[in-house]
Amino acid sequence: MNEVLYPPILVTLDKAAGELKIVWKGGEKSHIAGSELRRYCACSNCRARKVVGVALVTESTEMRSARLMGNNALQIEFSDGHDRGIYPWPYLFAIGEGLAQEYLDE
Amino acid sequence: MLEVTEASVRRVLGEIGYSPFGSSYIEMEAIESINIGESGVDLYLKVGLQMQSKSNLLAMTLSSELEKAGIPGVTVHINCEVFASPLISRQGHLKDVKNIVMVASGKGGVGKSTTSVNLALALQAEGAKVGILDADIYGPSLRTMLGIDNHIKPELVDQKYVSPVRKYGLKSMSVAFMSEDKTPMIWRGPMAVRALQQLLENTLWGDLDYLIIDMPPGTGDIHISLAQKVNVSGAIVVTTPQEMAVIDARKGLEMFNKVSIPVLGIVENMATHRCSNCGFEETVFGSGGAQHLADSYQVQLLGTLPLDKRIRADVDAGSPTVVESPGSTLAQSYIALAHQVGIEIWKTNRRGTAAPEIQIVDSL
Numbered sequence A: 001m002n003e004v005l006y007p008p009i010l011v012t013l014d015k016a017a018g019e020l021k022i023v024w025k026g027g028e029k030s031h032i033a034g035s036e037l038r039r040y041c042a043c044s045n046c047r048a049r050k051v052v053g054v055a056l057v058t059e060s061t062e063m064r065s066a067r068l069m070g071n072n073a074l075q076i077e078f079s080d081g082h083d084r085g086i087y088p089w090p091y092l093f094a095i096g097e098g099l100a101q102e103y104l105d106e
Numbered sequence B: 001m002l003e004v005t006e007a008s009v010r011r012v013l014g015e016i017g018y019s020p021f022g023s024s025y026i027e028m029e030a031i032e033s034i035n036i037g038e039s040g041v042d043l044y045l046k047v048g049l050q051m052q053s054k055s056n057l058l059a060m061t062l063s064s065e066l067e068k069a070g071i072p073g074v075t076v077h078i079n080c081e082v083f084a085s086p087l088i089s090r091q092g093h094l095k096d097v098k099n100i101v102m103v104a105s106g107k108g109g110v111g112k113s114t115t116s117v118n119l120a121l122a123l124q125a126e127g128a129k130v131g132i133l134d135a136d137i138y139g140p141s142l143r144t145m146l147g148i149d150n151h152i153k154p155e156l157v158d159q160k161y162v163s164p165v166r167k168y169g170l171k172s173m174s175v176a177f178m179s180e181d182k183t184p185m186i187w188r189g190p191m192a193v194r195a196l197q198q199l200l201e202n203t204l205w206g207d208l209d210y211l212i213i214d215m216p217p218g219t220g221d222i223h224i225s226l227a228q229k230v231n232v233s234g235a236i237v238v239t240t241p242q243e244m245a246v247i248d249a250r251k252g253l254e255m256f257n258k259v260s261i262p263v264l265g266i267v268e269n270m271a272t273h274r275c276s277n278c279g280f281e282e283t284v285f286g287s288g289g290a291q292h293l294a295d296s297y298q299v300q301l302l303g304t305l306p307l308d309k310r311i312r313a314d315v316d317a318g319s320p321t322v323v324e325s326p327g328s329t330l331a332q333s334y335i336a337l338a339h340q341v342g343i344e345i346w347k348t349n350r351r352g353t354a355a356p357e358i359q360i361v362d363s364l
C-alpha cells in the first residue's frame, strides 16, 4: 500500500456525527463511522469473539476519545470503556476504503 | 579576493567541508542571516543542539575557514536551540518536553543505565535541559547511580502529579522512587506498561530539551507495547562488542523499525580496555560488530566507550563519571557521545513529518 499516505495531518473525532474524520498527508479524506471501527476492532478479545461467533451488537459504537498511540497508530476509547483497539494508519485507511477484511486477510 | 555578498558567503559555506554536523551548513539550513557591513561581515548560525563546550571555538574556526576561502573578517555568531521533535504529541505533563529518547538493548547488562545517566549529564553539561526516567521495573538502578538517598521521595502535587527528584540539576524519576520498600514491584505486562505510561505523563517534567528513558533489558512484549504507547522522538541501542550482544541489539533495531521509531544510532559500550600499567588500549571482546551493525541498518555508531573500572566505581558510588571527573578522557567520551546524539536528533527532527493533530469535537 502507498506509504506516502501516512501519517495523517488531522484526525477529528466528531462525537455528534459519531464519526472519525481523517485528512491524510496527501489530502485524501476518510470518514469512518464508530460502528465500523467497533466492528473491525482488532484487539485479541474482539477477534476471539468474532471467531466463536459472538455477536457484537450489545456493544457501544459511540466513541469517547481518540489518542495517538506511539508514532504510527490511533487508540480509540468507546463509551463502554473498551479501549484495547489500536488502529495503525494503514488499517484505518483500509477501513475507510471498505477494505478492512482484505487488510486483515493479507 | 572574492566580492563579499550574501550569495558568495552562502556559496563558500556550501563548499567548505568543515562542519561538525557531518553535512554542510547549507544542507542543515543552519544559516539564520548574513549581515554585510562597513566594518565586516556578521554570520548568524542557528544550531539545533546545545554545545557550549564547542560553540565559541566553532565560531572562530569557521571564521578562519571562510578567510582561507577568500572571505576574511567574518564574525560568526552561533545561536543554539534544541530542535523539538515533530513526531511526538506531548500528552499530559510532557507538553514542554522537546524530545523523548529511549535507550534500549537486546541483551541485559550491556550498560544501558550507566550510559543513559552519563549521557543525560553530558547533555546537561553542554547546556541542555534534561530529564531521565528509569523504566526498568525489574531492576531499577537510578537511585543508586545518582546517589539519591532512600528517604527522598518525589513530592506529590494535587494528589495526582509528582515532582521529579533533582540531582546534579537533572530531573529524575523511577518506579523505585514511588515504592516504599526495596523489593521491586511485581508487575505483569500490560499493567507494567500502563504504570510506566502514567508515571511518564504524571510527572511534572516542566521544560526539557531531552527526556531520556532507560529501558529494561530485552525486546519482549513489554518493550514493544511501551515503544508503541509512548510516543518517542528516537531510540538509541546500546551493545557490547560480543557477538551475543550484537545479535540482540539487532533485535532491538528491528523492534524500533517495526513501530516506526527512528533509531538515532548505536552505542558500543565496554569496547576497549586500557592497560593500567602500560596504557596500551586493546579490544576486549573482538571488534567491528557494532560498526558493522550500524552500517547494515544505515544508522550511526554514536560513540564507543571503553571498559573502565572507574565508570563502574563512579556509578556505584552515586556520582557518575561525567560529574565525578569532568576533565577525564572518559567524561570527554560521554560529551562526544552527547554531541553525536544531539546532532542525530536535530537531523532526525528535520526529516520527520509532524504528528497528526487530534481534535475531539462534541457538538456541530
Ligand SMILES: Nc1ncnc2c1ncn2[C@@H]1O[C@H](COP(=O)(O)OP(=O)(O)OP(=O)(O)O)[C@@H](O)[C@H]1O
Pocket: B105, B107, B108, B109, B110, B111, B112, B113, B114, B115, B136, B139, B141, B215, B216, B217, B269, B270, B305, B306, B307, B308, B309, B310, B311, B312, B313, B315, B316
Ligand atoms: N563502560 C563501562 N566500564 C566498566 N563498567 C561498566 C561500563 N558500563 C557499565 N558498566 C558496569 O556494568 C554493569 C552493568 O551496567 P548497567 O547496569 O548500566 O547495564 P544495563 O544494561 O542497564 O543492565 P540491565 O540490563 O540489568 O538494566 C554495572 O555494574 C556497570 O557499573
Ligand SMILES: [Mg+2]
Pocket: B112, B113, B114, B136, B139, B141, B214, B215
Ligand atoms: Mg539498567
Ligand SMILES: [Zn+2]
Pocket: A041, A042, A043, A044, A045, A046, A047, A082, A084, A085
Ligand atoms: Zn476490541
